[in-house]
Amino acid sequence: MHKNSEGNSVTGLASLLSQVKGKDNHSEQGKAIAFLSGSELPTRRTEIWKYTDLRWFNQHEFVQSNxxxxxxxxxxxxxxxxxxxxxxxxxxxxxxxxxxxxxxxxxxxxxxxxxxxxxxxxxxxxxxxxxxxxxxxxxxxxxxxxxxxxxxxxxxxxxxxxxxxxxxxxxxxxxxxxxxxxxxxxxxxxxxxxxxxxxxxxxxxxxxxxxxxxxxxxxxxxxxxxxxxxxxxxxxxxxxxxxxxxxxxxxxxxxxxxxxxxxxxxxxxxxxxxxxxxxxxxxxxxxxxxxxxxxxxxxxxxxxxxxxxxxxxxxxxxxxxxxxxxxxxxxxxxxxxxxxxxxxxxxxxxxxxxxxxxxxxxxxxxxxxxDEDQLFFLMARGIPYDQARDILINAFVAQAVEDIDDPIAKQLLKEQLGVEVVEDIT
Structure with a gap:
């Protein structure tokens, strides 16, 4: 465990800041360290963090990367x-x-x-x-x-x-x-x-x-x-x-x-x-x-x-x-x-x-x-449930990916989402 100057173990924000405190910090870095040293983690009482919980942050000990x-x-x-x-x-x-x-x-x-x-x-x-x-x-x-x-x-x-x-x-x-x-x-x-x-x-x-x-x-x-x-x-x-x-x-x-x-x-x-x-x-x-x-x-x-x-x-x-x-x-x-x-x-x-x-x-x-009706419509035409489900999910995101201008990015992100052209089955 990381130890502070009193020999006590520290986790979370304290262990992270201990990696840079006391070193030759430039002005912007020093200001940020001072700001964080006097601050607490945002909680869900803060409006912009209302739906996202940061408690995991102080449940970890941060260390230098290898x-x-x-x-x-x-x-x-x-x-x-x-x-x-x-x-x-x-x-x-x-x-x-x-x-x-x-x-x-x-x-x-x-x-x-x-x-x-x-x-x-x-x-x-x-x-x-x-x-x-x-x-x-x-x-x-x-x-x-x-x-x-x-x-x-x-x-x-x-x-x-x-x-x-x-x-x-x-x-x-x-x-x-x-x-x-x-x-x-x-x-x-x-x-x-x-x-x-x-x-x-x-x-x-x-x-x-x-x-x-x-x-x-x-x-x-x-x-x-x-x-x-x-x-x-x-x-x-x-x-x-x-x-x-x-x-x-x-x-x-x-x-x-x-x-x-x-x-x-x-x-x-x-x-x-x-x-x-x-x-x-x-x-x-x-x-x-x-x-x-x-x-x-x-x-x-x-x-x-x-x-x-x-x-x-x-x-x-x-x-x-x-x-x-x-x-x-x-x-x-x-x-x-x-x-x-x-x-x-x-x-x-x-x-x-x-x-x-x-x-x-x-x-x-x-x-x-x-949509259960859409699932039924597809399955009634012989399409298995899993494939019908994938078709509907595909349709949900397909148009957003089509709006990407860069052709290399479009192909990459289509592959990541599993989006492909679905022919009209009607």
């Missing part, structure tokens, strides 16, 4: 990347237990964008004084990866892979930081894959600035170990006429929470967020979003689908904030849940906070089981 064996990374890449002609050709950045694996990372020499690894650098969008997990990242993270796409550069598609490997003694944690700048009229598509084995905790922070007329697509697959814990905070700032699209699949981790904050700072900007949470066993997955319309003539849409079986628990908290200046706003928000078990649970809270009077805003939520 170096990852190259063979583990090689085997995973051969099975999941090198075997796919489309993925294997992409410029890629491979990280394992929070460390860049340079021998596998071709993105570092890619001419389509600039990559810099900076020590003790933070972005300008994150709010560690408000967001507990961002403060934890600022306190624990040592490096920031800066990716820049220059003005009018069309950088194509790049691949990020985050691998986590647990260890026998204690819970290792990884706190990666990524800053992405898409300059004026530039374009970039990112495919991110999270995977691994064993018990570990990941807590990345990503900050994205999309310049005037720029286009950024972000497709993320959270397929981490089913013993792992995953929190991630994403901050996006959009300039005028900027376009941002994100698709997220959450199917891994014992516990996950994805926070997404998007600020529309420029007129005629457009933001789209689509997600599917596909959960089983006792998995808990939380998607919390805040879309802030701060200027006129902006558009956003959110659509989160949940497929929940066994004793899994899904959460969606989506907020649309419309500033008084943000006239002519068009914002849509929808959450749908398909419960495949009587013990599965969904908590949903779509929310509008509007201070402008000339807007088109809507939100809604639907929760239900598979």
């Amino acid at each position: 170096p990852v064996k190259t063979q583990q990374v090689q085997e995973w890449l051969e099975k999941n990347v090198f075997s796919s002609p489309a993925l294997s050709e992409l410029p890629r950045l491979i990280m394992a237990n929070g460390q860049i694996m340079k021998e596998y990372s071709t993105l570092l020499e890619y001419s389509g964008c600039q990559i810099a690894i900076k020590e003790d650098v933070h972005g300008s969008l994150g709010q560690p004084q408000r967001d507990f997990m961002t403060a934890l990242n600022y306190a624990m993270g040592q490096q920031t990866l800066q990716l820049t796409v220059s003005k009018a550069q069309h950088a194509g598609t790049v691949l990020f892979v985050h691998l986590g490997y647990g260890q026998d003694a204690g819970l290792a944690s990884f706190h990666c930081r990524l800053n992405i700048e898409i300059q004026e009229q530039a374009q970039l598509s990112v495919i991110e894959i999270n995977a691994g084995s064993g018990e570990y905790f990941t807590n990345p922070v990503c900050e994205v600035t999309v310049g005037s007329g720029a286009d950024f697509e972000y497709n993320k697959l959270l397929n981490s170990s089913l013993e792992s814990y995953n929190c991630a905070n994403l901050y996006v700032s959009l300039a005028d006429h900027a376009k941002y699209r994100q698709f997220l699949i959450s199917k891994g981790s014992k516990f996950s929470r994805q926070e997404v904050y998007i600020d529309m700072n420029g007129e005629w900007s457009n933001a789209s967020f689509q997600a599917v949470q596909k959960l089983g066993d006792r998995q808990h997955a939380d998607i919390t979003t805040v879309f802030s319309h701060l200027v006129p003539h902006c558009q956003s849409d959110q659509n989160v689908k949940n497929i929940l079986s066994d004793q899994s628990h899904g959460v969606f908290q989506g907020k649309v904030f419309v500033h008084q200046k943000a006239q002519k706003t068009n914002a849509q928000q929808q959450n749908q849940a398909l419960l495949l078990s009587d013990q599965a649970e969904i908590n949903t809270k779509p929310e509008l906070e509007i201070y402008a009077d000339d807007v088109k805003c809507s939100h809604g939520a639907t929760v239900g089981a598979l």
Whole structure:
């Protein structure tokens, strides 16, 4: 067990902060450590954490992670990347237990964008004084990866892979930081894959600035170990006429929470967020979003689908904030849940906070089981129950995947969801 200065064992937040306290910390890291040292974990009494319980955090002892064996990374890449002609050709950045694996990372020499690894650098969008997990990242993270796409550069598609490997003694944690700048009229598509084995905790922070007329697509697959814990905070700032699209699949981790904050700072900007949470066993997955319309003539849409079986628990908290200046706003928000078990649970809270009077805003939520009449219809035509069930689940998520623009990402995420073209059987 880890011991404090009095010789007593410590767990949870105290054991994590003990890894960085008393060291030569730079100013932002020092502020975050001081903030967390005087804070407690968010509880369900805190509105934004109402449906997600962090008590597991203080039930663990956090330890320094061990170096990852190259063979583990090689085997995973051969099975999941090198075997796919489309993925294997992409410029890629491979990280394992929070460390860049340079021998596998071709993105570092890619001419389509600039990559810099900076020590003790933070972005300008994150709010560690408000967001507990961002403060934890600022306190624990040592490096920031800066990716820049220059003005009018069309950088194509790049691949990020985050691998986590647990260890026998204690819970290792990884706190990666990524800053992405898409300059004026530039374009970039990112495919991110999270995977691994064993018990570990990941807590990345990503900050994205999309310049005037720029286009950024972000497709993320959270397929981490089913013993792992995953929190991630994403901050996006959009300039005028900027376009941002994100698709997220959450199917891994014992516990996950994805926070997404998007600020529309420029007129005629457009933001789209689509997600599917596909959960089983006792998995808990939380998607919390805040879309802030701060200027006129902006558009956003959110659509989160949940497929929940066994004793899994899904959460969606989506907020649309419309500033008084943000006239002519068009914002849509929808959450749908398909419960495949009587013990599965969904908590949903779509929310509008509007201070402008000339807007088109809507939100809604639907929760239900598979339609028995549709199941009967399919089975009456000779389709076995399991196949009929899969067809209906497929139809539930198929359209969301079809809206992905990047063809490589679309194929990957279709495979992960088991989505395929279903011919008309009528």
